[in-house]
Amino acid sequence: MSVILDLTRIVQAAADAESPSAQVSVIVNSIQQYLGLDVCSLYLADERGDMALLASHGLNPDAVGGVRIPAGKGLVGLVAQSRHPINIADAARHPAFYGIRETQEELYRSFFGVPIVRSGVVIGVLVAQSREARELSAEESAVLVTLGSQLALVVATDSIWQEINQNITPILSGIKGAPGIGIGRVTLCDNVDLYSVTDGKCEDSAATLVEWQSLVETVLADVKREQAGLSELLSQEVAAVFDAYRLLLSDPSLVNGVAQLIRDGHHLPGALKKVIQQHADVFLAMDDPYLRARHEDIRHLGNKLYSAWRGLRASGTEDIPNTQTVLVGTQVSVSDIARVPTEFLAGIVCFQGSNLSHTAVLANALGVPAVMGVGEIRGIHNNDELVVDGNTARVIVRPTGSVLAEYEQLLKAEQQLKGELKGLRDLPAQTVDGTNICLYANSGLLADISPGLQAGAEGLGLYRTEIPFMVSDTFPSEEEQLAVYRQILEAYGTKPVHMRVLDIGGDKPLPYFPIREENPALGWRGIRFCLDNSSLFMSQIRAMLRASEGRENLRIMLPMVSNTSEILQFHALLNDAMQQLAEEGVHVRRPPVGIMVEVPSAISQLRSWREQLDFISIGSNDLSQYLLALDRNNPRVAASYDHVHPAVLHEIARVIEIARSIDLPVSVCGEMSSDPIAVVLLLGLGVRTLSMSAAQLPKIKWLLRRMSIESACSMVEEALLLNDARQIRKLVADRLYVLGAGEILW
Ligand code: PEP
Ligand code: MG
Numbered sequence: 001m002s003v004i005l006d007l008t009r010i011v012q013a014a015a016d017a018e019s020p021s022a023q024v025s026v027i028v029n030s031i032q033q034y035l036g037l038d039v040c041s042l043y044l045a046d047e048r049g050d051m052a053l054l055a056s057h058g059l060n061p062d063a064v065g066g067v068r069i070p071a072g073k074g075l076v077g078l079v080a081q082s083r084h085p086i087n088i089a090d091a092a093r094h095p096a097f098y099g100i101r102e103t104q105e106e107l108y109r110s111f112f113g114v115p116i117v118r119s120g121v122v123i124g125v126l127v128a129q130s131r132e133a134r135e136l137s138a139e140e141s142a143v144l145v146t147l148g149s150q151l152a153l154v155v156a157t158d159s160i161w162q163e164i165n166q167n168i169t170p171i172l173s174g175i176k177g178a179p180g181i182g183i184g185r186v187t188l189c190d191n192v193d194l195y196s197v198t199d200g201k202c203e204d205s206a207a208t209l210v211e212w213q214s215l216v217e218t219v220l221a222d223v224k225r226e227q228a229g230l231s232e233l234l235s236q237e238v239a240a241v242f243d244a245y246r247l248l249l250s251d252p253s254l255v256n257g258v259a260q261l262i263r264d265g266h267h268l269p270g271a272l273k274k275v276i277q278q279h280a281d282v283f284l285a286m287d288d289p290y291l292r293a294r295h296e297d298i299r300h301l302g303n304k305l306y307s308a309w310r311g312l313r314a315s316g317t318e319d320i321p322n323t324q325t326v327l328v329g330t331q332v333s334v335s336d337i338a339r340v341p342t343e344f345l346a347g348i349v350c351f352q353g354s355n356l357s358h359t360a361v362l363a364n365a366l367g368v369p370a371v372m373g374v375g376e377i378r379g380i381h382n383n384d385e386l387v388v389d390g391n392t393a394r395v396i397v398r399p400t401g402s403v404l405a406e407y408e409q410l411l412k413a414e415q416q417l418k419g420e421l422k423g424l425r426d427l428p429a430q431t432v433d434g435t436n437i438c439l440y441a442n443s444g445l446l447a448d449i450s451p452g453l454q455a456g457a458e459g460l461g462l463y464r465t466e467i468p469f470m471v472s473d474t475f476p477s478e479e480e481q482l483a484v485y486r487q488i489l490e491a492y493g494t495k496p497v498h499m500r501v502l503d504i505g506g507d508k509p510l511p512y513f514p515i516r517e518e519n520p521a522l523g524w525r526g527i528r529f530c531l532d533n534s535s536l537f538m539s540q541i542r543a544m545l546r547a548s549e550g551r552e553n554l555r556i557m558l559p560m561v562s563n564t565s566e567i568l569q570f571h572a573l574l575n576d577a578m579q580q581l582a583e584e585g586v587h588v589r590r591p592p593v594g595i596m597v598e599v600p601s602a603i604s605q606l607r608s609w610r611e612q613l614d615f616i617s618i619g620s621n622d623l624s625q626y627l628l629a630l631d632r633n634n635p636r637v638a639a640s641y642d643h644v645h646p647a648v649l650h651e652i653a654r655v656i657e658i659a660r661s662i663d664l665p666v667s668v669c670g671e672m673s674s675d676p677i678a679v680v681l682l683l684g685l686g687v688r689t690l691s692m693s694a695a696q697l698p699k700i701k702w703l704l705r706r707m708s709i710e711s712a713c714s715m716v717e718e719a720l721l722l723n724d725a726r727q728i729r730k731l732v733a734d735r736l737y738v739l740g741a742g743e744i745l746w
Contacts, residue, residue: 007150063103088111112144174394179364187321242334276302346388461690534573600651669690
């Protein structure tokens with residue numbers, strides 16, 4: 001009876017506390033006193049499910065308020081996820097243990113955690129610890145479990161978070177722009193906004209036309225200077241960012257469009273705004289996310305011209321930062337980035353913008369962490385300290401000492417990993433038990449070919465030919481395609497290049513060939529479109545074959561195949577093309593032909609297609625989308641999309657088994673190949689060839705060199721018994737930590 005009274009008193013005292021912070025202190029202090037244990041702490045879940053240490057009797061007081069344990073991590077995460085109390089005598093020996101330096105938890109051996117659950121949702125975790133390595137007695141456990149359930153009703157979570165958000169580190173979430181952790185001082189990019197200009201009359205159109213001409217030349221020179229400044233560091237891919245600006249500045253529809261409006265009586269900034277807006281709006285209306293993101297580039301260029309017109313053009317020498325700097329602005333431009341020496345560029349934060357913008361492309365290429373689309377950060381000043389966490393898309397403004405210390409530790413570990421990755425280029429992708437894995441790069445632009453080679457790719461596993469078609473104004477001619485394909489085949493020497501025939505439609509529309517359909521994902525796309533447009537298709541096949549003259553590294557891959565007739569029709573076209581070329585005196589080797597396995601119906605037909613195919617490649621992006629009936633670009637349902645969904649894994653297992661039984665080479669070229677957790681599972685399923693973006697290749701190689709096929713097989717065996725993607729991810733993540741490869745998941 002007295003125990004119940006004591007507990008009621010504790011809960012009542014918590015309910016009566018005068019402020020949210022007093023409430024959490026009352027809870028931990030009275031429980032600690034009552035049980036006489038060394039530590040009692042209270043963690044509350046934030047909106048992302050991370051657990052913030054909000055009160056503690058016993059742990060380092062400096063850590064209180066600052067420490068957050070990422071959702072699902074550590075013993076606290078385990079309690080929250082399992083919704084069960086955990087009673088452990090020696091916490092540090094538990095595989096889920098997640099030591100945080102600043103709490104000084106290592107002084108305490110035992111751990112008892114109980115979830116605080118309100119309306120089915122875990123709102124926090126109550127933790128008791130002692131120096132002694134012992135499990136809590138049944139009586140002590142019962143007290144904590146009872147308190148946990150009663151406190152759920154009285155803890156004023158909303159007011160606590162309100163108070164905290166005023167006092168501790170604001171954490172903002174955005175979109176991942178470029179991975180990595182950066183810590184530095186804010187430099188605000190003073191973005192002018194051309195869109196805020198109001199229209200005005202032009203008094204002297206002749207003089208304004210001269211002014212416009214010289215403005216274009218000046219900005220063109222600026223772009224060239226900025227490009228030259230970064231050129232040594234930049235891959236061709238990034239040089240293309242500057243080339244795009246230069247092309248736009250020479251584009252007659254832009255230059256003449258502004259000139260015409262000036263002649264019509266508009267003043268220069270008004271004319272510029274109108275033309276830039278028209279150009280940007282065309283891209284903004286496109287369905288394809290890559291092309292839609294190009295509207296940001298056009299706006300950037302407009303702002304650049306406008307600031308030069310206002311005399312704000314940077315001379316390129318003043319105010320060059322010489323400390324670790326984070327560039328922050330509505331849209332940090334490529335020119336802003338070019339102004340900071342890369343050794344001082346710690347991060348980039350954009351209030352707006354997407355992960356496909358040129359700012360993000362450049363950040364990725366320079367290896368600078370970036371977070372996009374965080375929304376306006378109020379009250380931020382030049383020189384404020386900032387953490388940019390590009391791995392989780394978070395920005396932490398003015399971090400407290402303990403948060404900063406945590407990130408400094410992560411940064412150090414990341415730099416160590418980066419150092420190790422650099423040395424991997426020429427080492428084989430070999431597992432610890434001696435199996436060689438073939439790593440290919442995915443590519444789509446001429447400009448992103450060299451990163452694949454630089455990263456040590458053994459070939460191109462997927463060349464998406466639609467991208468040159470998408471960035472063009474019309475269907476490129478056979479000659480234009482020939483020039484592109486030849487450069488690619490030559491760049492890879494004897495290494496295989498898997499060129500996929502045009503895969504437009506669905507999520508990849510062509511701007512000059514709009515296809516309006518009720519249900520484009522199930523419509524006229526991939527091989528279906530190609531076969532119905534056979535003259536267009538023929539010129540692509542001919543261009544590929546001609547590019548392969550004198551070489552043996554071309555492979556042709558067909559997207560979205562679901563019917564036998566599609567493969568047969570392609571072979572007939574290939575025969576025709578070979579014959580035509582032979583008659584023209586061009587003799588080429590018949591290239592190996594394969595298909596993407598991405599429409600689920602292909603799987604059960606693979607055996608019957610054996611004679612027509614030399615290889616297959618699993619397109620896990622579309623395969624997952626069609627198996628789960630989930631469009632990952634649709635924000636309403638995207639959260640449920642996961643390519644490690646058990647159904648996807650079972651289907652991939654089936655593909656591998658069939659391919660093995662008919663001796664058909666198989667690779668994976670969707671996003672799964674870049675996702676460390678998926679890679680482990682694919683390895684366990686028997687995949688030995690992976691194709692991924694060049695940027696991810698060193699990381700995946702690093703992982704493979706720490707894995708054994710045996711452990712991958714045992715993980716996938718267990719994973720296939722689970723029926724939830726989150727559980728599967730957790731299983732593999734926990735094992736990777738135990739194997740000492742957990743850093744790969746940061
Ligand atoms: C896929 O579907 O997995 C794939 C690689 O093709 P894309 O992403 O180009 O549709
Ligand atoms: Mg696909």
